[in-house]
Amino acid sequence: MARKSRTSATPRDNDSLAALFGMDFFPSEGPVTGDGTGLFRTAHRIVEHSGISALIEQWTRADRGARRPGPTPMLSEVQIVALMLVLTLNRRPPLFTEMRDLIRQADAQSLAILDIVLPESLSEMALYHRAYNTYRRLVRLMNPEPGSLYRTMTKTEVADRLASRDPETSRLHRERGHAFSNALLWGTWMLLPRKVRRQFKGDIAVDATVIKAPARGRGHSSPWSSSDPEAGWYKRDGNHDGSGTSRAATTYQRRSDSLIWGRDLHTAVTYGDGVPLVMLSATLDVPGKRLAENALACVDALRSRDLPVRHFVSDRAYLPGTKATDLALPLRARGHRLVFDYDRSEHALGRQAGSAGAILVEGQWYCPSMPEPLQDASIDFFLRDDGDPRRISKQTYAERLRQREPYALHHKERPDSDGFTRYQCPAVGASATVKCPRKEPHPAALDRPLTRIHLPLLVNPSPKVCEQKTLTIPPSAGAKYEQAYPYRSPDWQAHFTTGRQSVESMNKSIKDGKFSPVDDAELRPRRGWIAQLISLVVMIAATNVRKILNWLYAQIGVSRIAAAPVRRQRRREATKGWTSAPNAPPAAAQA
Numbered sequence: 001m002a003r004k005s006r007t008s009a010t011p012r013d014n015d016s017l018a019a020l021f022g023m024d025f026f027p028s029e030g031p032v033t034g035d036g037t038g039l040f041r042t043a044h045r046i047v048e049h050s051g052i053s054a055l056i057e058q059w060t061r062a063d064r065g066a067r068r069p070g071p072t073p074m075l076s077e078v079q080i081v082a083l084m085l086v087l088t089l090n091r092r093p094p095l096f097t098e099m100r101d102l103i104r105q106a107d108a109q110s111l112a113i114l115d116i117v118l119p120e121s122l123s124e125m126a127l128y129h130r131a132y133n134t135y136r137r138l139v140r141l142m143n144p145e146p147g148s149l150y151r152t153m154t155k156t157e158v159a160d161r162l163a164s165r166d167p168e169t170s171r172l173h174r175e176r177g178h179a180f181s182n183a184l185l186w187g188t189w190m191l192l193p194r195k196v197r198r199q200f201k202g203d204i205a206v207d208a209t210v211i212k213a214p215a216r217g218r219g220h221s222s223p224w225s226s227s228d229p230e231a232g233w234y235k236r237d238g239n240h241d242g243s244g245t246s247r248a249a250t251t252y253q254r255r256s257d258s259l260i261w262g263r264d265l266h267t268a269v270t271y272g273d274g275v276p277l278v279m280l281s282a283t284l285d286v287p288g289k290r291l292a293e294n295a296l297a298c299v300d301a302l303r304s305r306d307l308p309v310r311h312f313v314s315d316r317a318y319l320p321g322t323k324a325t326d327l328a329l330p331l332r333a334r335g336h337r338l339v340f341d342y343d344r345s346e347h348a349l350g351r352q353a354g355s356a357g358a359i360l361v362e363g364q365w366y367c368p369s370m371p372e373p374l375q376d377a378s379i380d381f382f383l384r385d386d387g388d389p390r391r392i393s394k395q396t397y398a399e400r401l402r403q404r405e406p407y408a409l410h411h412k413e414r415p416d417s418d419g420f421t422r423y424q425c426p427a428v429g430a431s432a433t434v435k436c437p438r439k440e441p442h443p444a445a446l447d448r449p450l451t452r453i454h455l456p457l458l459v460n461p462s463p464k465v466c467e468q469k470t471l472t473i474p475p476s477a478g479a480k481y482e483q484a485y486p487y488r489s490p491d492w493q494a495h496f497t498t499g500r501q502s503v504e505s506m507n508k509s510i511k512d513g514k515f516s517p518v519d520d521a522e523l524r525p526r527r528g529w530i531a532q533l534i535s536l537v538v539m540i541a542a543t544n545v546r547k548i549l550n551w552l553y554a555q556i557g558v559s560r561i562a563a564a565p566v567r568r569q570r571r572r573e574a575t576k577g578w579t580s581a582p583n584a585p586p587a588a589a590q591a
Contacts, residue, residue, distance in 0.1 A: 145170070359375070367407045
């Protein structure tokens, strides 16, 4: 990575910065740090790395079949996407009135970067329609919700439209939309220097954030549907599915953040040292629906790019909130180490499952003779009332978590191809951590202090785990609650805290009102799933570029403001002409 240097000695132009990081191109973002040409070059590089040109061509041929192609339009679909990126990189909304003005105001050199040639005597209205017609062709390739949204329909009309729709075509178009959006996010990731990309170890955090629809929702009792009819109700607690709440049953939506008509944006972001915070993949769906499917879609988008696989961090809605067969087991089969939190309830904390006598306590497999106060440490700390004598202090809780360690079963082998894992009794072998009356101690462990298991703690009759030196546990045993590290241990804290803070930070960044906030529905007024997805991904791509630039500048010890200095106006220049006479403007003072 680049060496930190003094601000005064650091080069400020993009060519010098590119050479400093060993790059052939240094991206630009924002009206301060990037001139027009730099923004056009950045958008072109994102589109080039994304590969959406090949995707659009492939989808167009598949949909056209044996029909002959029509005339070549003035603007291609790829050029429209690139122009949207230029707008969001310049912190402007991806609207077609803005795009028309951008094309008119850009110089020939900037337009030539995107291979755009404007015909002479083309009116502004014609330019607007040329751009919008190309956008509509792009939407047709990926729209799982065909049909006009230019009038409000009754709920019966919406139901008839859904019934007449081909499910297979809708599924295919939805997959295309996600492939398109993830390809653009991949294009932003490829802006990083190769050395930085290679430092990514595969640690991702997954979360969902609500995206308000550019329409208001209608309650169950209303005969009319929303003008964006296939969005859904979002609530802030639980799995975010607000369709069954009492307020959703009202005729009109109340203006409150407790219940929102919109969609869930499921995201996978990087976390950890060595790489910037970047959103790598995303999906868009109705709030609270198909959480496991959307999380796996984000993960598989990264696997298709041959990125490394390591930790998977999420909130409780994903893990353990979904069925183990839907998310936890597929993630483990893909090689992920799961890190997540538990609900504050007696059902979720303490002892969670068992297999052949071994007990699963808060995600880890332990000896069945582990004392009950150690098993219930989290229950006694989080759930007991203040006056309950069983309630423990924070210090006692940390000590009990530490005292669990000797009772943990030892990993004998890595999980096999079917997910079966072989464990060893903690009283067996040279690495024994407990001394059990049922097991003969290994000679190499005699000189080390071992935790003693007393006779009253032994489980009778003797379970299988106590009769054998090793035990094979199937993947289905405790699959819903098992995770990579002991609950609230330093390793667990390092990954869970960092991952959750990273994904929440990204959610805040994409909604930051100082740039291109995705939370402002007026900046993306086009209704429908695919229209919202296209607007969202170009806004998020600009946020990724901003995150990358801030991280790169931090590596060399300068800020982005320092990299593009703005000359301050001197006080005598600002007040010149105003001090010749008391309270007199310059013209009056000269007179």
